[in-house]
Amino acid sequence: MIGKTTRREALTVAAAALGAAALANGTQPASAQTTPKTFVLVHGSWHGGWCWRRVADRLEKQGHKVFAPTLTGLGERAHLISAQVDINTHVTDIVSVIKFENLDNIVLVGHSYAGLIITGVAEQIGSAISSIVYLDAFLPNDGDTLVNSSPETVRAATLAARDRGDISRPFPPASVFGVNEKDQAWVNSKLTPHPLGTSFTPIKMTGAREKIAKKTFIRLTGYQSPFFDKALAQCRGDKTWRTFEIATGHDIMVNMPDELTNLILEAA
Template sequence: MTQFVLVPGAWLGAWAWDEVVPELRAAGHGAHPVTLSGLAERSGEQAGQQTHVDDIVRVVREGDLREVVLVGHSYAGIPVGQAAERIGGRLARVVFVDSNVPADGESFVSASPEYGPQVAAAIEAAGGVWLPPGAADFEGQGLSGEQIARIVDGATPHPGRTLTEPAVLARPLGDLPATYLKCLLDGPGLFPQVAALVEQGRWQLVELDTGHWPMISRPRELARALLDAARTP
């Protein structure tokens, strides 16, 4: 039985996976949605990048989970990629959902020269947090008005230090057994680092015809993609 550990991206909590979890459990697997420190019901908790890595590792170890598929959406690909190498033989696969990926010594901000400076400025202006976007920013991502409202209503400010503190990797990220799910409505191109990892041949690339929040816009399709990824040798 596969144990899926589901980690949402910036501004979101475990609630973002509410429509994915039943699909995975109905298929006979475990599903463990995570709320990272400082977000959703954990708002106000202090958190840095390694706090979020520890959050994920703790879910695996305290639950004594085996055959783990770690799933990281958007920002969460950074702590998930680090947690993957720390859980050792418990790991079966990593699935990056339209996500950033960690680079040793780099942060979310420093690894993104195109928009990282804007994020850093926004964090400073907001007093140390990254404020959630408004409804207009979710247009064109395959979301209904009701789904956009759900995200906007549930979103909370994201702890800024988790975005500015560096990732720590002990070995090359390409050593991980991984699937990258690319959401096409969020743009056809891959991050250069992701493209390089896919080209190495160990990472599987899967495309989803939806936007950046597939757990909201296409939860059943996403669940099927996660189940397929778990079966990948």
């Protein structure tokens, strides 16, 4: 049920449904929000800032400020990959953008792996974040690592890679992320190996995430992940979180940029 005081919403993929949900919740539809906001969009494993281009363009056309940095060792920064790149490196990447750009009152969005990163960012500069959005993302607890939050097959492959002395994890094809056929070649051409060191860094948490005023978890149900299902259930049981479900693949920013733009604005 969606009511004026409800914090949980289940949405279909239609933009009209997003507007209807907003109205039923006593708020403006995303398209009607005119106050400029600042968005920091953080990509997941094997991706780069490039994956947010369609969403960033749409947000900027509405007058918002958007930053979509690429994490060290990925995308156009793939030449910086090394055994030393870990979770802390990537947290610092995002914290540095926020600090050097003098950003405040930001909407921080993390996709997939970046759920770990935005959690770490909140620990360092939570006061700069007005809204945090976990987009089909890991929702860690204190001490969690990426490797321990992965399926057994992925965990075994990651440990074997470390034993071999590898410094990266090879990327899967775009089809694994449910990317539409038209865009698969483009996405495949942009994916890069992910720094292996990020798999083993434990997240240190002191409750900073829970102090952020607006918290949202978005589950993309076309992508199978028991970890993300568990995170959705956890957030649904907490009235301080809003939850959304959309029946699409993992890379919604590629497949459905209009719908994701509206949804991010709704969460802002």
